[in-house]
Amino acid sequence: MEKTTRSLMGEKEPAQDFVSVNPLKMSAPLGGALFFLGIERALPVFHGSQGCTSFALVLLGRHFKESIPLQTTAMSEVTTILGGGENIQAAILKILEKSSPGVIGLCSTGLTETKGEDIAGEVVLFRKKHPEHSDIPIVGVSTPDFTGSHEDGFRAAMVRTIEELVPEGGERVKGQINVLAGSHLTVADLDYLKDLLREFGFDPIFLPDLSRSLDGFVPDSFEPVSMGGTTLSEIRRMGQSSHTLVLGESLRRAGELLFEKCGVPYVVVNRMMGLSAFDRFLVTLRDLSGSDYPETLKRERSRLTDAMLDAHFYLGGLRVAVGLEPDHLFDVGHCLLENGMELVARVTTTVSPLLSKMPGGKALVGDLGRLETEARERGAQLLLTHSHGRQAAERLGIPLFRLGFPVFDRLGAAHRLSIGYRGAMQTLFALANMIWSRDPENRPDTWYSQVPAEEPPKTKEPVLEEGFAPVRFDG
Numbered sequence: 001m002e003k004t005t006r007s008l009m010g011e012k013e014p015a016q017d018f019v020s021v022n023p024l025k026m027s028a029p030l031g032g033a034l035f036f037l038g039i040e041r042a043l044p045v046f047h048g049s050q051g052c053t054s055f056a057l058v059l060l061g062r063h064f065k066e067s068i069p070l071q072t073t074a075m076s077e078v079t080t081i082l083g084g085g086e087n088i089q090a091a092i093l094k095i096l097e098k099s100s101p102g103v104i105g106l107c108s109t110g111l112t113e114t115k116g117e118d119i120a121g122e123v124v125l126f127r128k129k130h131p132e133h134s135d136i137p138i139v140g141v142s143t144p145d146f147t148g149s150h151e152d153g154f155r156a157a158m159v160r161t162i163e164e165l166v167p168e169g170g171e172r173v174k175g176q177i178n179v180l181a182g183s184h185l186t187v188a189d190l191d192y193l194k195d196l197l198r199e200f201g202f203d204p205i206f207l208p209d210l211s212r213s214l215d216g217f218v219p220d221s222f223e224p225v226s227m228g229g230t231t232l233s234e235i236r237r238m239g240q241s242s243h244t245l246v247l248g249e250s251l252r253r254a255g256e257l258l259f260e261k262c263g264v265p266y267v268v269v270n271r272m273m274g275l276s277a278f279d280r281f282l283v284t285l286r287d288l289s290g291s292d293y294p295e296t297l298k299r300e301r302s303r304l305t306d307a308m309l310d311a312h313f314y315l316g317g318l319r320v321a322v323g324l325e326p327d328h329l330f331d332v333g334h335c336l337l338e339n340g341m342e343l344v345a346r347v348t349t350t351v352s353p354l355l356s357k358m359p360g361g362k363a364l365v366g367d368l369g370r371l372e373t374e375a376r377e378r379g380a381q382l383l384l385t386h387s388h389g390r391q392a393a394e395r396l397g398i399p400l401f402r403l404g405f406p407v408f409d410r411l412g413a414a415h416r417l418s419i420g421y422r423g424a425m426q427t428l429f430a431l432a433n434m435i436w437s438r439d440p441e442n443r444p445d446t447w448y449s450q451v452p453a454e455e456p457p458k459t460k461e462p463v464l465e466e467g468f469a470p471v472r473f474d475g
Contacts, residue, residue: 020367020369021369022367022368022372022388024323024348024388025150025349025367026059027149027153028145028147028148029048029056030060030145030150030153031143031152031153031154031157032044032107032141033056033105034060035153035158035161035208036105036107037208037214038207038214038229039102039229039232040226040227040230040231041102041226041227042103042105042225043103043224044070045091045092045095045105046071047072047087047107048108048112049075050072052109052145053070053071056070057070059406059408060406062406062408063406063414069225071099073088073090075111088122088123089122092106096136101136101225102232103136103138104136104139105139105141105157106119106138106139106141108140108141108142108143109144110146113146119142120140137165139164141156141157142156143156150349151183151250151326152250155253158180158207161235162258162261163257166236167239168261169262173203173237175201176237176241177202177203177244177288178205178245179193179197179204180246180255181193181208182248182251183248183250183327184324184327184328184404186413187215188415192420192422192423196285196294200286200291205230205235205237208229209229210229213226213229214414215414245269248270249270249330249353249354250326251268267288269284270330270354271334272331273335273418273424275305275338278421278424300420300421308339308428311428311432312339314432315432316340317341318435319344319380319381320342320381320383321344321375321382323347323348323371323386323404324384324404325350326348326349327354328403329348330354330358336384344379345378346360346362346363347367350365351365368389369392372395372396382398382401384400385403387402387407387409401430401434
């Protein structure tokens, strides 16, 4: 009998392994928390044990190198068995007293989902008991960490936020455009997109906007909530936008919801990394805006084509094993193929419509153990995944290019630009330099052949046959 599970999208997910040797995916609650951290003055709260919250807190803190505001309902053995509704209400009250958040994002965990806690129902009960706090939005999200990945939790939080906070109808605002930003986009990616959309004449509303909350900004004083991000007023204006850009297949349902609820048409953009992908994205922006391409992009495109030629000598034919979330793998994988590399192993975290469309062949849902096995069997020369793949790369004896979430043993992961012509150029240089640095270093004493340590023995006089005298021309 085939073993299957179900993702948060409700689709059957074929299980590739019965045991996870080295997890590739992060949990759905973590993805929900990451989404809420991109909303101004938001506070994510995990309905579960303190250990569930600590897991996400450590990973987010190590990746972004920032103080992460994250709270918990602190379920114990007793409340887990008898019910944790009182914990939810007590936690929300305490948070409202101490932190003054603008939004509370309440994410369930595996512990409370297994118990069968009704998150939405508990929020309704809290509203009835405490009408004095009716002005503070509380978004309850089902994010069990025993199914799906952080990409799924991120989407679930976005969908619930649109359901709860975006009103229906409203007059269209010319030039205003929604951007539903995927969980794989970095702070640098979002900043780049903002500048680009404004050059095309758009007034963008990003949901979420991590570039204003987890960008390394040092505030004058500590705040126990997210500092920066999409404002509540911006979220409530999203129904008046002229269009929605959905950046990632995983967020398609969020775009559909805005269309169904507010009539805002949407476009799903699955790829923005590399020459051909960004060409198509720019055509989309030109068609939506009616404006011509900015002059700066023409020079960036020329630089990328030159960089592709330069890097090809090191990357052409390189055999790569990749382990990323589905949206990220789809985008990165096509860029690698475009630059002459070969994807010999593709492992991802959760079910997605993109699985059968992955570059180089269908991707497997598995862990880092499966990725390591595939890479070894198929002779991979480079491993591309997050920091938890470093042990696998060491065992395989190949370099690791850190990408995705989390990257905790290198600085600047959140500020690495990967999309657009400029991002692709920087990524190609980083990949080529990693491969180039593996070659033996040339030193001055290796430029020429080695000088013998001792003089060679003198050649003996030739033995002449009897009766033969050599001709001499010495006079």
